[in-house]
Every structure is written in structure tokens, then in C-alpha cells.
Amino acid sequence: MNLNAPSMSHFVRDGLKLAFFDEGDPNGPPVLLIHGFASTAIANWVHPGWLKTLGDAGYRVIAIDNRGHGTSDKLYDADVYHPWIMAEDAVALLDHLGIPEAHVMGYSMGARVSTFMAMAHPDRIHSLVLGGLGIGMVEGVGDWDPIADALVAPSLDDVTHARGRMFRAFAEQTKSDRQALAACIQGSRDLATREDVARIEAPTLIAVGTKDDIAGSARELADLMPHAEAVDIPNRDHMLAVGDKVFKAAVLEFYNRLDKR
Template identity: 50%
Template sequence: METFDSDGVRIAYHRHGAGRPIILVHGFASNGRVNWLDTGWVDTLCEAGWGPISIDNRGHGESEKLYDPALYPARTMAGDVARLIVHLGLVADGEGVPVMGYSMGARICAFLCMDHPELVRAAIFGGLGINMIRGIGGSEAIVQALLAPDLDHVRDRTGRQFRIFAEHTRSDLKALAACMQSSRDPIRAEDLSGIRVPVLVAVGERDEVGGSAEELAALLPRGTALVIPGRDHMRATGDALFKKGVIEFLSELPT
């Protein structure tokens, strides 16, 4: 694990292998290890010649914990990823690096593509389809679940799922609640039309959280949809067909 200073916030990241760099951005209440190492993504990418670099988003994993919701907009978190890319000197000859995010990480990657296009060569939006622009409800129930004294006090089904997952990842519950309470910078269809790099949108067939991969991909000038058969939001993360589709997508990028 290594760290760097991102505009005054300590951000942790992990480098794996010695291949071509690709940045991995995890989802809410997860971290680089749980989202990418434990699911086999790191091994899969290394075997295909890539050198994955996973970031722990602010408030998550080994990065600094913050308790002010104003410090967690996705656009701000995209700035952390941009600073990591610059910190590591990954942009050579004006060509950016591929980035892959899952769920909240996909949203962060979308802002990275929009705000820092010079840093991005291609993007994979995992676990977030058309709901990237339609929005995902239920945030208040998740906040209340994270702040409850214990799981016995949580009745909301979605809230319980997130509380169980957050405890599994040994997350700081108050930091996660602040992250969930943060204002949501809207993403509009016209915003996505400005993303000019190739984008793979990969969402589980049964993923009600992420919504349709095809609908989101249709809004992207160079978007491609991958529907992961039989998978919901939580179970698509390490799916073999998801990995196969990503490796094929990356292999088609110009060398």
C-alpha cells in the first residue's frame, strides 16, 4: 500500500504487476482489496498483460476518513483519481490510461472522463447503467442503516444489505454515511455525449440498482453494452463473463 496527498486528503492506492497501467475504482462501502483483489480481477488483468492500480476512495479502505458530506461529491472523488494518475506519471505522449469503476466507482469514472479527458484512454462502467443519469433512490434509508446502533435496529431491506456489507469490509460507518449524504452532481444525457473515448458499460441482467446497460451505452458516442447473464448488482462484480468482456474490450484498444 502506498499513499499520496490529494489536495490535502491522504489517499491510499495499491499497485499490482508490471504490465500496462489501468486504474481501478471501487464501489460504495468497498475498497480496492475487496472489489478487485478478492474477486480475482487483479489476477485476471495481470495475466492479460495489465498492471492494475487500485485506489481506495476517500472515506474508504486505507484512505483518510472524512465526516463532512461536502467533501464527498463524485466530481471531487474523480479529482482524487486524476491526481493519482498525474502523481504516478502515467500519461505519456498525450495518451491517457484505461479506467474501470464499479457502481459508485463507475460514476466517479464518468466524471473523470468529462472533467479530465486528457487522462483517460478508455473506460469501463461496471454495475451502473441508465441509472447513472436517472439516479438511485433510497439513500436516506442507507444513511440511517449505517448510523443505527447495530443491525438489529435496521428494518429497511436495502439498508440492511449495505450495513451488512459495510461491516463485512470493516468500513468506518460514519464516514460512509457522510459519503452517502453528499450532494449528487447530476449527470445528463448531453454530458455523456461529450465522452469521446471507448466505453464499455457492463451491468448484470438482474441489476435493479444499475439499470439498463444498453440504454446508457446508447448515449455514449463510442459506447458498448455488456449484459452479464443472471447476475444482480452484488453478484456481477467477479463474474467470469464480465472479466472476459473487459479483457476483450481492452485488447481492442490501439497499442
Template identity: 55%
Template structure:
């Protein structure tokens, strides 16, 4: 996979297809393959006539690992995404992020509105503003020697996912302790691009998609029936809804 580097930060990405670009930003403890390639998103969007770019966020996949929480944060990772667009010479793109990736996408849209044509915030609703819980149990679970010793249910789930994806658990723990910056209601209301908020109806992590969408002037909600946070990403309703949004919303 291609990589680019700036200021000592190495970012891995994929770049497939031709047409209008869309940038995909994965969730916590995932990577460009697990979040987007394996569930069929890349092939789906390429077949829809799009140029698909997906990066590994710092600390994840094949990108640079850091072990100090100050090296992370959604605004910092949004700048990685912006620099990738610069590297590829892309002036404006659609953006889709899942969970932590939705938060990163929101910061990218807020801080560089001319670079984003429209955005999909998946796997994250009002939790973008209210927060999604204490990060410490998950960070501690990632650092624990044995998964059998983890009591916290969410911590155990993320630890299992990190092991499944072959992630660097120390890097993820550092990321977890800094990546959940909240965005104020006032800031979210300044997003003027068309937005789709897509959340599973059984997602106990994301928060209300309706409550988030109500704050954004040009936002719609896509409910993904019967899906929780971990499985909604690859659901066919999710895919169909995103394609409809991308193909029918005028920028």
C-alpha cells in the same frame, strides 16, 4: 500499501504489474481489496500484461476519512483519482469503475478526457443519469446502532456489507449523502472515448445499460447473465467481456 497525500487528503492505493496502465475505482462501501483484489481482477489484468492501479476512495479502506458530506461527491473523488495519476506520472490510462466507481470514472472521463484512453462503467447503467434512489435510508442504516433495527432492505444490505468490509460507517454515511451526483444526458453524450457498460441482468440498482450506452457515441453493452448488483463484479462473463473490450478496442 503505498499512500500519497495532497492538501491533507491521504489516499491509499496498490500498483502492480507492468504494461499499459488501468485504473480501478471501487464501489460504495467497498475498497481496493474487496472490489478488485479478492475477486481476482488484479491478478487477471496483471497476467494480461497490464499495470494495475487501484485506489481506496476517500472515506473507504485505508484512505482518509471525512465526516462532512461536503468533503465527498463523485467529482471530488474523480479529482483524487486524477491526482493519483499525477503522482504516478501516468499521462493516460484505461479506467474501470464499479457502481459508485463507474460514476467517478465518468466524471474523470468528462473532466479530463485526455487522461482516459477508454472506460468500463460496470454496475451502473442509466442510473448514472436518473439516479439510483434516495440515499437517506442507506445513510440512516449505516448510522443505526443495531442492524436488527433496520427495516429498509437496501439499507440493511449496505449496512451488512459495510460491517463485512470493516468500514467506517460514519464516513460512509457522509459519503452516501453526497456521492450520487447525476450526470445529464447531454454531458454523457460528450464522452468520446470507447466505453463498455457492463451490468448484471438481475441488477435492480444500476438501471438500463442499453439506455446509457445509447447516449455515448462509442459504447457497447455487456450483460452479465443472472447476476445482481452485489455479485456481478467477480463473474467470469464480466471478466471475459472486459478483457475482450480492452484488447480489441482501438483507442
């Protein structure tokens, strides 16, 4: 397997055309990947080497472009980007592919979406990997309004907020629809409650970079969950942790334990 971008397919849910790829071993255990805010299936999972890593390990690798992202349809109403709505998009993709249950891995916003999926559809989740989001899942991850402002500013030069500049630059790099992303960041910040998280029975791995100033503690979130474990991704911030070899090795070891049961 190489790092070339796979071709994207599409399916329709509630009149929305949503993009995905379905690669790797078609007979292997399925892994559904849900990318982070302002990213895409390609940017989050192909370029950092996850498709190759999981494909080479014998998995069927499926990744969705979340609504408002990549080549999926764009919407400009914040109320259509709640994480439980995007979770239903992910479930609909499994339905479309005829997959009853999958390993589900999300990064950052994708970890939030994955968690809401696990809360609403526990029967569809073989395991959960939450990258780039720890206790921020229930406590929040700070003020994101400046990111929305940065996304719709006339140019990057007009943005002074540090995190806003980071996401604006990333959105330009991925050639994203910045208006759709501004709506998404306003709509997708719903928190999970401690009680809901505590009811997630799926085996869960939570991985956060030690220099990540967005996610919050992986261990604090893991401590709320009955079958969760935490992994530190050393010396990585929120943007760089996603492709780290420590993260990949931890996920492969986690999956190997589960799939041998």
C-alpha cells in the same frame, strides 16, 4: 499472481492521505480501478479476481481506496464526497505515478466517479469501463437516505430496509467507518447530464447484471454515448456481478481490441 492482498501505498492530495496499490506488469498498459460505495480497492478488485485477471493479461493494475474508504483518510462532511471531487483524487493518483493516460474502470459509485473523470479530463482516459451502473448514471438509482440511516443505526438488528441491511452488513464485513460512509452516500449521488455523457468520446464498455435492481439499463446509457457498448452479466445482482467471468472476459476482449490499434 495470486489473490493475496497487495501492500497499500499512500499519496497526499489537498492534505488527505489516500491509499492505493500498483501491481501487475510495470511496463504494461495501465488500468486505473475505482471501487464502489462501501467497498475498498482490495474488496472490489483483489478478492473478486480482477487483479489476477488483469495482471495475468499483462496490464499494470492500479487501484485507489476512495476517500472515506479502506485505509484512506475518513471525512464526515457530505460535501467532500461529490463525484467530481473523487474524480480529482483519481487524476491526482495518475499524476503521482507519472501516468498521462490510462484505461479507467469503475464499479457502481466508482463508475460514477470514472464518468466525472472522463467529463473533466478526457485526455487522461484511454478507455472507460462502467460496471454496475447504467442509465441510473443520469436518471438516479432511487432513494439512498435509508442506506445512510442504516449505516449509523445502533446495530444491524435495528435496520429493516432491505437495501439498507445489505449495505450495513457489507460495511461491517469490510470493517468500514460507517459514519464516513453515511456522509459519502449523501454527497456522492450527483447525476451526470445526458448532454455531458453524450460528449464522452472515449471508447466505453458498460456492464450490468441482469438481476441488478440498482444500476438501470446498460444499453440505455450506452445509447447516449458516441462510442459505447453494453454487456449483460447474466443472472447476477449488483453485489455478485463485479467478479463474474462474463464481465472479466468482456473487459479483456474490449481492452485487447483497443490495445491492438
